[in-house]
Amino acid sequence: MGRKASVEEEDLMARLSAVFRDVGYEGATLTILSEATGLKKASLYHRFPQGKEQMAREVLESAGAWLDEHILSPLKGKGAPNDRIKDMIKKLDAFYSGGKQACLLNMLSSARIHEGPFTQLIKQVFEAWISALSAVLVDAGLDKKVASTRAERAVVMLQGSLVLSRGMGTTRPFREFLKTLPDELFGAV
Amino acid sequence: MGRKASVEEEDLMARLSAVFRDVGYEGATLTILSEATGLKKASLYHRFPQGKEQMAREVLESAGAWLDEHILSPLKGKGAPNDRIKDMIKKLDAFYSGGKQACLLNMLSSARIHEGPFTQLIKQVFEAWISALSAVLVDAGLDKKVASTRAERAVVMLQGSLVLSRGMGTTRPFREFLKTLPDELFGAV
DNA sequence: GTCTATAGGAAGATAGAC
DNA sequence: GTCTATCTTCCTATAGAC
Numbered sequence: 001m002g003r004k005a006s007v008e009e010e011d012l013m014a015r016l017s018a019v020f021r022d023v024g025y026e027g028a029t030l031t032i033l034s035e036a037t038g039l040k041k042a043s044l045y046h047r048f049p050q051g052k053e054q055m056a057r058e059v060l061e062s063a064g065a066w067l068d069e070h071i072l073s074p075l076k077g078k079g080a081p082n083d084r085i086k087d088m089i090k091k092l093d094a095f096y097s098g099g100k101q102a103c104l105l106n107m108l109s110s111a112r113i114h115e116g117p118f119t120q121l122i123k124q125v126f127e128a129w130i131s132a133l134s135a136v137l138v139d140a141g142l143d144k145k146v147a148s149t150r151a152e153r154a155v156v157m158l159q160g161s162l163v164l165s166r167g168m169g170t171t172r173p174f175r176e177f178l179k180t181l182p183d184e185l186f187g188a189v
Numbered sequence: 190m191g192r193k194a195s196v197e198e199e200d201l202m203a204r205l206s207a208v209f210r211d212v213g214y215e216g217a218t219l220t221i222l223s224e225a226t227g228l229k230k231a232s233l234y235h236r237f238p239q240g241k242e243q244m245a246r247e248v249l250e251s252a253g254a255w256l257d258e259h260i261l262s263p264l265k266g267k268g269a270p271n272d273r274i275k276d277m278i279k280k281l282d283a284f285y286s287g288g289k290q291a292c293l294l295n296m297l298s299s300a301r302i303h304e305g306p307f308t309q310l311i312k313q314v315f316e317a318w319i320s321a322l323s324a325v326l327v328d329a330g331l332d333k334k335v336a337s338t339r340a341e342r343a344v345v346m347l348q349g350s351l352v353l354s355r356g357m358g359t360t361r362p363f364r365e366f367l368k369t370l371p372d373e374l375f376g377a378v
Numbered sequence: 379g380t381c382t383a384t385a386g387g388a389a390g391a392t393a394g395a396c
Numbered sequence: 397g398t399c400t401a402t403c404t405t406c407c408t409a410t411a412g413a414c
Contacts, residue, residue, distance in 0.1 A: 024299045026213060030407070030408060040380065042379095043381070105352075109352075110212055119358065123357050123358055126356050152365075157349055161349070163295050166298050167295070167315050176338075177345070218389065219391085220388085220389080229398065229399060230391080236397085
């Protein structure tokens with residue numbers, strides 16, 4: 001881990017990411033991105049020769065890598081399934097700032113850009129997420145089909161709770177989602 | 190119903206709405222809106238003197254009114270709760286084109302616009318929706334608190350399933366949501 | 379690698395004819 | 397009410413100094 005990404009690089013990505021998560025691809029102007037990073041436009045173009053599209057793509061790739069390292073890998077660990085889920089919930093809470101920050105996957109999948117270079121990447125991240133969650137449930141003894149259905153439903157509820165949290169101006173839906181997630185997954189309803 | 194909105198007016202709103210649902214507020218340029226409606230920019234400004242912001246606001250109000258008339262009112266009808274939900278599901282399927290079209294409430298809540306004039310409206314629509322759903326569940330004999338929780342969860346899953354459908358390039362999550370909705374609401378899990 | 383300055387074009391918005 | 401033509405502003409992107 002951290003094999004090549006320096007701290008400054010990670011910080012740069014985090015700042016760019018925050019903008020895209022706030023206002024989406026079209027809403028993220030170079031002026032805003034410049035202010036958020038402290039780098040002038042020309043400096044951003046030095047780092048990202050292909051401009052905003054490259055920024056969004058690298059931010060998305062970076063988020064995918066972060067998810068893989070901090071969420072999906074631990075999910076594939078060797079603790080009890082219930083503990084692994086609890087660990088994930090803590091990470092999710094931090095990653096989405098308790099429901100105050102939106103998800104890149106949602107905010108970037110509306111890009112008006114020509115047939116979306118993000119489309120495939122977004123799809124892959126969703127699939128990897130569902131797949132990893134499903135594997136944990138299979139470990140917990142659930143039927144493969146049931147595990148798959150519940151894993152996808154968990155991701156659906158994560159996304160939906162973030163949408164409602166933003167739209168209703170309260171983090172309650174997201175917090176409620178995190179609280180009920182173990183039961184939703186393991187079926188103790 | 191239909192007390193003042195002419196057919197052409199409704200059609201205009203539907204076309205504008207389709208654009209905002211596809212590409213969001215920032216992504217919806219006047220050029221795109223013009224092409225989608227068949228009206229030149231100046232004609233759009235004649236109808237909407239305050240420009241794009243007014244278009245988005247009226248589209249949102251129009252959608253709220255549509256929801257109220259075609260979804261929430263029938264939900265408050267006098268049939269069996271289960272039938273009322275089934276009726277809603279049919280309407281939702283049509284309204285979201287089987288999961289192919291996104292929700293305005295999600296696509297417009299990212300508007301980079303100054304503190305969002307849509308914020309309050311979006312919140313109201315979410316609340317009205319949850320409230321109406323909750324009332325049906327209370328009619329069905331559920332505890333008020335439980336009804337409220339499940340109603341909100343249904344809206345969460347609606348939004349989440351639309352996000353996943355768009356992001357994964359398949360309407361399956363949305364269709365799956367519609368299929369399981371009655372059980373999710375009435376608790377026959 | 380970062381900056382100031384600016385080019386070039388697309389965006390939102392308006393004037394005025396019909 | 398709708399149009400063509402135009403204005404102004406903002407945005408993306410580049411040139412070139414340091």
